[in-house]
Amino acid sequence: MTVLKVDKVSKTYQSGSRQLTVLDDINFSVAAGQSLAIVGPSGSGKTTLLGLCAGLDHVSAGSVQLAGHKLESLNEDQRAEVRSQEIGFIFQNFQLLPTLTALENVMVPMELKGQKDAMKVARELLAKVGLEDRLTHYPSQLSGGEQQRVSIARAFANKPKILFADEPTGNLDTDTGEMIERLIFDLNRQENTTLIMVTHDLELAAKTDRIVHMRGGKLVSDSNE
Template identity: 60%
Template sequence: MTKILKVSNLEKTYSSGSKKLTVLKDISFTVEEKETFAIVGPSGSGKTTLLGLCAGLDQPDHGAIELCGEEMDSLSEDERAILRNKKVGFVFQDFQLLPTLTALENVAVPLELLGAKNAEKAGKEWLEKVGLGDRLHHYPSQLSGGEQQRVALARAFSNDPEILFADEPTGNLDAETGEKVEKLLFELNTETGTTLVIVTHDIELAQKTGHILRLKGGKIIENTLTSQ
């Protein structure tokens, strides 16, 4: 199997006044292509920081990250942005839809910016796929939380990413809606063959993936394959 994400001896420290806070220490793991992978741990364990580093949104103080065959520390900020735009998808807890754009525009505009032909047609197809074919022209404020996250899923998968990072994708949803979004996330992932990395504190969600990495106090305390 091809390794799509390789993390080696990662460390990240933040300064708070005169004090230094080590958020991540000696983190090493790999994610295989097409794997479903969960990063779990309590609040403050470093999960979201780790996701940001893996996606090239921030840089570590020590260690190396290889994403989609690229050594991240050898890339400029612009080159990292290009890599993310072409090969990485994101789903966030707070949806991060643009409030002044309709559901369709939230999916189609990023595709247009990437130079995709028929971006609007593709956007419609993806929104139909997530069950929102009748909500194309609604703005985020006119959609429920579950509907907004489904728009976010359509947007994330629409550019055919090699890897998708989901940060607490059901964190702002009630249990019933969260289960529906989870089901849809895994269905779309299976259909597209995308590598899926989920950051979550929800162990039930994590157990639906094939691999669990557990953090505590910025360190790995467990790295195991599941029975999935």
């Protein structure tokens, strides 16, 4: 089953009097349960593509179908609903809420949906990432690796169909990065989630089922083909 289909997608921005093309005619689809790495040099359009796939931004042309939803035909509220129901995010800079504890950060997505057992599930997820003794710590009291583990637990809180990760080990030292990689892949397998990851780390990319290479806003190779 296909959970993501990107069809003839382009993204342009108006820069003064000229148009800047960031993505040009991108086509690929991802099957449920597959792990995919998007690689390429800085400025190749990787993060822009990830944002379009996740419904964080609008395509200029083409279509993105995410878990059966055509994103370009939805309004902002509908897109936000799809994101909360279908996807999880892991960012390079963690994006934890500084005034909330680790436990509260993981509970947020579930509480927004009115889930009654949010605290119980959050505790279980934090135990899975090895942070059962850090529940009441705030982000400022946690190391970078611990903050990323909180963000991984939060990403899985809503049992997403698809997980988007943008340079998930980019701000971490080598040993911590390797631990985070293992956690992401292990949880991904346990939860049978589809993983789409932007990374400049080719060793990390090689651990995924499939690699697509971007250059100059174009998809130049796909290991599936």
